[in-house]
Amino acid sequence: xxxxxxxxxxxxxxxxxxxxxxxxxxxxxxxxxxxxxxxxxxxxxxxxxxxxxxxxxxxxxxxxxxxxxxxxxxxxxxxxxxxxxxxxxxxxxxxxxxxxxxxxxxxxxxxxxxxxxxxxxxxxxxxxxxxxxxxxxxxxxxxxxxxxxxxxxxxxxxxxxxxxxxxxxxxxxxxxxxxxxxxxxxxxxxxxxxxxxxxxxxxxxxxxxxxxxxxxxxxxxxxxxxxxxxxxxxxxxxxxxxxxxxxxxxxxxxxxxxxxxxxxxxxxxxxxxxxxxxxxxxxxxxxxxxxxxxxxxxxxxxxxxxxxxxxxxxxxxxxxxxxxxxxxxxxxxxxxxxxxxxxxxxxxxxxxxxxxxxxxxxxxxxxxxxxxxxxxxxxxxxxxxxxxxxxxxxxxxxxxxxxxxxxxxxxxxxxxxxxxxxxxxxxxxxxxxxxxxxxxxxxxxxxxxxxxxxxxxxxxxxxxxxxxxxxxxxxxxxxxxxxxxxxxxxxxxxxxxxx
Amino acid sequence: xxxxxxxxxxxxxxxxxxxxxxxxxxxxxxxxxxxxxxxxxxxxxxxxxxxxxxxxxxxxxxxxxxxxxxxxxxxxxxxxxxxxxxxxxxxxxxx
Numbered sequence: 349x350x351x352x353x354x355x356x357x358x359x360x361x362x363x364x365x366x367x368x369x370x371x372x373x374x375x376x377x378x379x380x381x382x383x384x385x386x387x388x389x390x391x392x393x394x395x396x397x398x399x400x401x402x403x404x405x406x407x408x409x410x411x412x413x414x415x416x417x418x419x420x421x422x423x424x425x426x427x428x429x430x431x432x433x434x435x436x437x438x439x440x441x442x443x444x445x446x447x448x449x450x451x452x453x454x455x456x457x458x459x460x461x462x463x464x465x466x467x468x469x470x471x472x473x474x475x476x477x478x479x480x481x482x483x484x485x486x487x488x489x490x491x492x493x494x495x496x497x498x499x500x501x502x503x504x505x506x507x508x509x510x511x512x513x514x515x516x517x518x519x520x521x522x523x524x525x526x527x528x529x530x531x532x533x534x535x536x537x538x539x540x541x542x543x544x545x546x547x548x549x550x551x552x553x554x555x556x557x558x559x560x561x562x563x564x565x566x567x568x569x570x571x572x573x574x575x576x577x578x579x580x581x582x583x584x585x586x587x588x589x590x591x592x593x594x595x596x597x598x599x600x601x602x603x604x605x606x607x608x609x610x611x612x613x614x615x616x617x618x619x620x621x622x623x624x625x626x627x628x629x630x631x632x633x634x635x636x637x638x639x640x641x642x643x644x645x646x647x648x649x650x651x652x653x654x655x656x657x658x659x660x661x662x663x664x665x666x667x668x669x670x671x672x673x674x675x676x677x678x679x680x681x682x683x684x685x686x687x688x689x690x691x692x693x694x695x696x697x698x699x700x701x702x703x704x705x706x707x708x709x710x711x712x713x714x715x716x717x718x719x720x721x722x723x724x725x726x727x728x729x730x731x732x733x734x735x736x737x738x739x740x741x742x743x744x745x746x747x748x749x750x751x752x753x754x755x756x757x758x759x760x761x762x763x764x765x766x767x768x769x770x771x772x773x774x775x776x777x778x779x780x781x782x783x784x785x786x787x788x789x790x791x792x793x794x795x796x797x798x799x800x801x802x803x804x805x806x807x808x809x810x811x812x813x814x815x816x817x818x819x820x821x822x823x824x825x826x827x828x829x830x831x832x833x834x835x836x837x838x839x840x841x842x843x844x845x846x847x
Numbered sequence: 848x849x850x851x852x853x854x855x856x857x858x859x860x861x862x863x864x865x866x867x868x869x870x871x872x873x874x875x876x877x878x879x880x881x882x883x884x885x886x887x888x889x890x891x892x893x894x895x896x897x898x899x900x901x902x903x904x905x906x907x908x909x910x911x912x913x914x915x916x917x918x919x920x921x922x923x924x925x926x927x928x929x930x931x932x933x934x935x936x937x938x939x940x941x942x
Contacts, residue, residue: 383904385872385925390903429923431904470905480908482886482898489902489922497877501885501899584896585885 352442353377356460358432358625361389364466365414371464372423379458380418380426381447387418387426389468390492435463435628443629465626469619473509478580479615487517487616500526502612506589508532508577509616512820515560515571517614522567529608531564532591534598534617535714536574559821578605580613589613658825659769661717661776662793662816665701665834666783667737668694669810681740688734690741693837697810700836702744705778715815716832720775722746723765725782726755735759738780745778759785766792770825783807790814790829799829802845811840860930862887869926876902876909876921879932887911887921888935910935 357368360382368380382389392415418424427447433455434446443463448455471488478484483502485493487509493499504527507518518531564571578600579590588607592600669691671678678689690698703709705718712718722742727735739753746753757765759782766789769777781789783805790801793816801814811834816827831844856871862884869878876899879887886896888910900908902922909921912933926932 383923471901471903480890480895480897480900482896485899486901489899492902493877493880493899497873497881499873499877499880501880585898 352459352461353379354460355379355462355464356381356432356443356445356458357464357466358382358445359389359466359468360384360387360418360426360428361391361466361468362414363468364389364464365418367464367466368424369414369417369421372421376423378421378424379460380424381430381432381445381458382426382428383431385429387428388415390488391468432458432625435625437629463629465629467622467625470622472617472620473615474617476577476579478582478586481580481582481586482584483582483586483610483612484580485612485614487513487614490612490614491517491520494520494524500524500612501614502586502610503527504529504610505612505614506530506532506577506591506608506610507614508534508575508589509618510534511616511618513616513618515564516820517616518569518571519560519563521614522564522569526612528564528567528569529610530575531569531571532575532577533571533573534576534594536594536596537714559819576600577613577615581607586610586613658771658818659721659773659775659777660818662769662827663719663776663778664786664789664814664816665741665778665780665812666786666805666810667780668697668701668741670694670734670737678737681743688736690737694737694741694810696837697834698741698744701742701834702748704834704836705745706748708748713832717776719745719749719751719778721769721773721777722749722751722753723757723769723777723779723781724753724755726758735782738782742778742780762788763792765789770794783809786814790816793827794825795827795829800847801829802847805845809845811836812845858926858928858930860926860928860932862932863934871926873926874922875911875913875919875924875926875930875932878926879911879921887932888937890937892938894936894938910937 354376355371355378357364357371357378357380360380364380364382365387368378371378418426429449430447432445432447435443437443441461443460445458445460446455447458471486473486485501487507490501493501500521505521506529507514507521510533514531514533518528522528561571574594575591576594576598577589578592580586581588581590587609589610590605590607593604595601671687671691677685677687678691678694680686680689705712705716707718722745724738724742725735727733727739739755742753762785770793779789786805787801787803795801795816796819813832813834815830815832819826819828833842833844834840835842858869858871860867860869860878862879867882869881873881880899886898888897889895890897897908899922900906904920904923907920910918911921912935913919913924914931918935918937
């Protein structure tokens with residue numbers, strides 16, 4: 349190939365397609381590079397979806413228009429079945445990508461001024477004895493084979509691991525006629541929660557997961573929390589899976605092992621961004637939850653999520669305890685009296701919230717995740733504006749996570765804030781806001797139909813988290829609503845906010 | 848069951864000499880699974896059987912020999928007319 353092109357997009361999943369089309373619309377010459385045989389990535393199984401069955405049919409009904417547009421976009425040259433294996437950047441900023449067919453085809457180079465890396469995510473699996481037996485696959489492989497090629501691995505299967513992806517995969521298999529013996533979620537249900545439905549390990553996802561749970565219940569598939577496949581046995585393929593009950597640290601409980609006859613096992617423990625090319629190009633890698641050694645990294649943050657173009661989770665809390673009447677005064681970050689600052693109890697909560705969400709303080713409570721984006725309302729003078737309390741409430745968390753607090757929006761711009769988050773952020777967002785306006789944010793988020801959100805946040809409640817968890821279904825983004833009692837300080841009630 | 852749903856375009860291929868059919872557009876891995884074959888590789892000193900694991904080209908578990916090409920990923924390569932697919936042996940030298 350000769351000449352330096354404008355834009356190369358690596359990855360033809362939803363993000364890569366959007367980037368290629370946007371660049372093409374701006375008149376750029378775009379090369380779209382993807383290992384798949386058609387556009388769509390793993391999310392849309394390279395455009396090869398079989399409409400015959402429930403889950404796949406629902407997916408085809410929501411295929412993005414980009415999938416059709418990309419085939420006609422004249423500005424976009426699509427290199428299908430092509431991998432970008434290596435990348436380098438020269439002093440002029442021109443990037444060279446080495447591309448080739450997936451297996452031994454001639455390698456060639458693409459020289460390009462701007463690169464968009466949309467390489468998605470890789471499924472995580474914890475190994476166990478016998479994981480390599482034929483019939484044992486990732487949950488993603490089972491889903492891709494079924495929805496992309498209409499093929500199933502076995503007739504009697506277990507779906508095991510951890511995370512919300514287990515339920516839709518199991519539901520797809522059940523609808524395709526596979527006997528799913530059980531779905532095993534390794535994380536035990538939180539204490540005090542019913543095991544009914546087995547979904548209690550993901551309280552934020554109960555409402556939408558109940559859609560898959562209903563499908564599974566209809567096929568008589570039990571969903572069991574606190575169980576795992578700890579070994580697979582067989583000679584030429586998997587014939588038996590050894591199941592055990594786990595404690596909170598995922599250690600098998602003595603005496604709980606039993607064997608189950610199966611001919612397929614599908615496992616998944618979540619996803620991790622695919623980072624080979626970003627690393628090859630020298631992108632700084634920032635992992636918000638852990639503190640980098642030796643000072644602050646350059647502020648280049650890449651979040652690459654193959655399955656998500658909206659946040660996975662949005663948490664909303666209110667600012668912590670404040671002075672109730674003007675004569676009472678709070679203290680600012682430096683300890684000086686200030687009527688707009690938090691009370692000492694509020695600062696206690698601020699510190700406790702840092703511990704609640706930061707993994708350095710111990711494992712997070714089941715169902716809670718570490719924020720990757722912090723949001724508070726913008727404020728004027730820190731000493732004079734009440735909105736500063738919201739900032740103070742997550743100031744400790746911000747410092748521990750080394751994450752800036754984003755304050756683009758002010759009180760009164762709740763709708764704009766919600767829209768901006770849903771269409772422009774990824775990861776886990778924590779919003780700290782003034783309590784009377786929180787229901788406005790909540791009502792501006794796209795939630796599962798039929799969701800009841802309290803219309804008012806009572807003035808005396810500081811101890812609740814509102815949680816919105818993205819429904820892992822094809823189609824428009826939807827969030828499931830739940831409430832998590834903080835239970836951080838003495839006097840926290842452990843209850844949620846009623847209607 | 849799978850191939851019948853995939854439309855009229857059929858592909859004939861063979862696996863270790865046995866004639867098989869699949870639908871055009873299937874990967875070799877999908878075509879073998881549709882024929883009830885789950886393993887097409889022997890790996891390691893013990894020659895353990897292997898097949899599809901990750902299904903996305905990442906794990907290299909599903910290597911297979913096709914015609915003159917050795918050790919290609921069955922989950923990525925589309926099955927073609929007349930393909931001679933054979934069990935791939937990637938065995939570490941003993942001792």
